[in-house]
Structure formats: C-alpha cells, structure tokens
Amino acid sequence: MEKTSKDVFLKRMFEYKAQYVIATVFSLAILFLWISLLFFLEDMKVIDGNNAACGFFFLSPFLAIALFNTSTYLYSQHLVKKYGADLFGDLDQDWLREFQGFDSSAFGEIFTRLIQCRKVAGPYMLAVIALTSLIHTGFAAFVGLIYVIAYVFYRETYLDIAIADKVPRSMGGGVVVSRIIDREFTDKIDQLNKNLEKK
Numbered sequence: 745m746e747k748t749s750k751d752v753f754l755k756r757m758f759e760y761k762a763q764y765v766i767a768t769v770f771s772l773a774i775l776f777l778w779i780s781l782l783f784f785l786e787d788m789k790v791i792d793g794n795n796a797a798c799g800f801f802f803l804s805p806f807l808a809i810a811l812f813n814t815s816t817y818l819y820s821q822h823l824v825k826k827y828g829a830d831l832f833g834d835l836d837q838d839w840l841r842e843f844q845g846f847d848s849s850a851f852g853e854i855f856t857r858l859i860q861c862r863k864v865a866g867p868y869m870l871a872v873i874a875l876t877s878l879i880h881t882g883f884a885a886f887v888g889l890i891y892v893i894a895y896v897f898y899r900e901t902y903l904d905i906a907i908a909d910k911v912p913r914s915m916g917g918g919v920v921v922s923r924i925i926d927r928e929f930t931d932k933i934d935q936l937n938k939n940l941e942k943k
Contacts, residue, residue, distance in 0.1 A: 749835040750843070756831055757914055760823065767815035774811050775804060803873070803881055806888025810873055813866030820859045829856050844912035854915060857903045865895050 747755075782800060823831065830852030832840055837847045869891055877884035 749839045752835060753832060753840070753843070756827060760831065763816050763819040763823075766819060767812045770815045771808050771811040775808060778807070800881070802885035803877065803888065806869070806873055806885060806892060809892065810866060810870040810888075813862045814870055815866075817859060817862035817866040820855070820862060824855075824859070828852075831855060844914060846910055846912045850907075850910040850912060851915075854903075854907050854911065857906060861895075861899050861903050864898060865892075869895070 779800070827833075830848040832848040832851055835848065841847050869888070872891060873884050873888050876887045
C-alpha cells in the first residue's frame with residue numbers, strides 16, 4: 745500500500761517530536777551519573793561534599809539546559825542527514841500548504857534556525873560551563889546564568905521574530921492576522937483615502 749503525503753508527514757513529525765522525550769531522558773541520565781560521581785569522589789575524600797553539593801545545586805539547571813539542547817542538536821543533525829533540512833520537501837507541496845498553511849521551505853527555515861539556536865544553547869554552553877567549572881563551580885553557575893539570559897535574547901531575535909509570520913500549525917502556529925486581511929479591501933481603502941485627500 746502506497747503511503748500518502750499525510751502518512752509520511754505524521755510519521756516524520758512523530759520522529760521529530762520524539763527528540764524531546766529522548767533529550768529529557770538523556771539529560772536526566774547524565775545528571776544522575778554526575779551526582780553519583782560526586783558522591784563517589786566525596787566517599788574517596790577527593791572533594792569536600794558540602795562544597796560539591798552546593799556547587800551542583802546552583803550549576804545543575806544550566807547543565808540540564810545545555811545537555812537537553814546538545815541532545816536535540818545532535819538529533820536534529822541526524823534528521824537533516826536523513827530527510828534534508830526542509831524535512832518535507834518530497835511531499836506534495838500543495839497538500840502541505842493546505843494542511844499546514846505553509847510549504848516545506850517554512851519548515852526548512854524554522855528547522856535550520858532551531859538547529860543554530862540549539863548549537864548555541866547546547867554544545868557551546870556545555871563547553872563554557874565545563875571550562876569555567878574547572879575554575880570554580882559557583883562561578884560556572886554565574887556564567888551559566890549570564891549565558892542563558894543572553895541566549896534568550898538571541899533566540900527571540902533570530903528565531904521567534906525571524907519566523908513570526910510562518911509557523912505551521914504542527915509547530916504551534918496559529919492564524920496570522922496579516923495573512924487573513926482582505927488585500928483587495930485595504931487597497932480600496934487606500935484609494936478612497938487618496939481620493940479624499942485630493943478633494
């Protein structure tokens with residue numbers, strides 16, 4: 745039985761969304777291993793347990809963010825190799841526009857921008873935290889906080905604002921007001937205003 749565009753779309757969208765579950769499990773597993781390592785080093789008297797616990801408490805949220813984004817970044821790279829950057833370029837584009845409101849080029853732009861954001865908040869952030877934690881865990885937590893604040897502005901500018909008018913329904917997009925305004929009606933209003941100004 746030949747698969748329809750809808751079947752292929754839903755299968756790939758399921759595969760795309762699975763990354764969030766995989767990344768969550770991976771991040772929690774790494775955090776658990778890190779906690780276990782800290783307890784082991786404390787038992788071996790290599791580190792002071794109180795300082796390690798305190799440092800971990802402040803650093804763990806930033807480590808979790810970095811691990812999660814590193815996982816989704818690597819997973820996204822896998823999807824790009826498998827399906828291409830636009831994910832749905834081989835589907836019927838007329839059907840895709842009707843079903844999602846946009847063709848595969850919109851998915852491609854969103855996906856590539858997401859990959860860039862995940863690289864910044866993933867491997868790059870992980871490297872920064874790892875290096876600064878060699879100096880001091882508390883300092884690494886402070887750097888992580890500054891990094892996350894800067895990243896929020898980066899993501900808002902290069903992702904949220906950049907694709908505000910082209911988010912497909914399956915990726916959380918809704919009705920964009922500018923797309924449902926009757927252009928013919930606005931043209932008539934503009935012409936009427938010009939006529940009134942001439943009088």
